[in-house]
Amino acid sequence: MQVVIIGSGHAGFTAVNTFLKHGEDLDITMITEDPYPFYPRPVIYKVILGEKPENVIRYPKKWYSDNNINLVLNKKVFNIKSVDNCILTEDGSKYPYDKLLITTGSKPFIPPIPGIHDGPVYCLRSINDALDIREKAINCETKKATILGGGLLSVELAKALSDIEISPTIIDRSPYLLRKQLDGEGGHFFNKVLDKSLDTRFLFNSTCQKIKRNGEKITMEIKDVIGVSEYKCEFLLNATGIQNDNTLASKAGLDLGKYAINVDSYMNTSMKNIFAAGDAVDIGSFPGSKFGIIPTAIDQARVAAQNILGKRIQYHGTVPWTTLRVAGINLTSMGNVILESGVEEKGLIVDFEKGIYRKLFFKDQKLRGVILIGTRENLRLLKELTLKKASISDVKNEINLT
Ligand SMILES: Cc1cc2nc3c(=O)[nH]c(=O)nc-3n(C[C@H](O)[C@H](O)[C@H](O)COP(=O)(O)OP(=O)(O)OC[C@H]3O[C@@H](n4cnc5c(N)ncnc54)[C@H](O)[C@@H]3O)c2cc1C
Structure with missing residues (x-):
C-alpha cells in the first residue's frame, strides 16, 4: 500500500513511527516544505542561542532511508487530486497514494494591526525562523526586543533572547502571562517569580493599535488602562497565537470545520482515503481537547495511522498537558x-x-x-x-x- 504523509512535524513523525511498528508492506513517502527532517518544536529556541540545526533534528536523513521511508524535503504540496489519488508539489512533481495523511499543522497568527505588514515581524515556528531571529538579534543595535503576546511561546522567546543579551519587553492585553495555562492567581504568582529570574519588562492590559516604520525604527501605538502612548522599538516579534491555512484542504474539496479540517473519530476526513491529524484538524468535534499542542497531535496521529492500516480505532480526545521549565521555573498545567x-x-x-x-x-x-x-x-x-x-x-x- 502506498501511503503519503504531508508534513513532518509531531503528527507526521508519530504516524511514521506507528507505521513502522504496526505496518507491513508499506511504501511510505513523507513530504514537507521544511528543509529539515522532523525536530521537536519546543527545542528550536536552542537555535536562537546558537545551536546548529542538525543538533535539534531528532533523526538524520539516513534514519529515514534505513527504514525505507522516502523523505522529500523542501517541497510544498499545492494540490490534492483526490479523483486521481495523487498529490502535486509546487515544482511539478506528482506523488500517487492509496491512503493520504494530512499533517500540515498550523502557522503563526499575525494580528490585523495597521502597519504590521510594512516590514519584518519575526515569528517562531521553524528552525529557519529561529535562524532569522538569531541573525536579527546579533545585528540589533539597541539590544532590545518587543514581543507581542504573553503565551508560552513569548515566555520561551523572552528567555532565549535574554540569554543572548537582548532585553525583551512582552506586551499583552491580559493582566498576566499564560492565560491558557494559568488561572488569575497562578498567573500573577508566575509573573512575580519570573520577575525575579528573568530580565523582562511586561506591559500588561495593553494592546498595540498601530505600527509605524521609519527604516529600522518602529513606533507602536499602545493602548492601556491610562490611555494611548507611543512605544519605540527596533526588533519586533509576534507570538500572539496560531491559525490554520486551509488553502490545500479547501482546494481538495475536503469538508472544513469552523477553523480547520473536519474529521470523524477515526481521523478520517470527508474523503475515504484521506486522513488528517494534529494542528491541521478542527478540534470542535472533540470537546475538552485543546488545539495546537503536541499531546493532541501525537494521540490523533497514532489513531489515524492505525486506521490507515485497516484497524478501527477511535480518537476520544486528549487531556491538555503542558510542562515547561523556563528561567529555572518548573510549570505544569493539565486538564x-x-x-x-x-x-x-x-x-x-x-x-x-x-x-x-x-x-x-x-x-x-x-x-x-x-x-x-x-x-x-x-x-x-x-x-x-x-x-x-x-x-x-x-x-x-x-x-x-x-
Ligand atoms: C517554538 C514552539 C514551541 C512549542 N512548544 C510546545 C510545548 O512545549 N508543548 C506543546 O504541547 N506544544 C508546543 N508547541 C506546539 C506544537 O509544536 C504543535 O502543536 C505541534 O507541532 C503540532 O504538530 P503537527 O504535526 O500537527 O504540525 P507541525 O509540527 O506544525 O508540522 C506541520 C508540517 O507540515 C509541513 N507543511 C505544512 N504545509 C505544507 C505543504 N503545503 N506542503 C508540504 N509540507 C507542508 C510543515 O513544513 C511541517 O513539517 C510549540 C510550538 C512552537 C512553534
Missing part, C-alpha cells in the same frame, strides 16, 4: 484550569519564598485540572488522577488537600 461556574478550587499552596504554587480544580466532585508552579511533587500521580477524572475522595486518599 481544564478555567474557573467557570460550578468549578471548585482545592489544595491551594502558595509559597513565595520557595516559589511554589499548586491548585487543583474540581467540577461535579471530579478532578478536571491541576496547576503546579515551582514543584513537580506528585506530578505523575496527579496526571493519572486528572486523566481518569478521579473523585474528590479518591484524590484525598492520595494527596493532602488541606
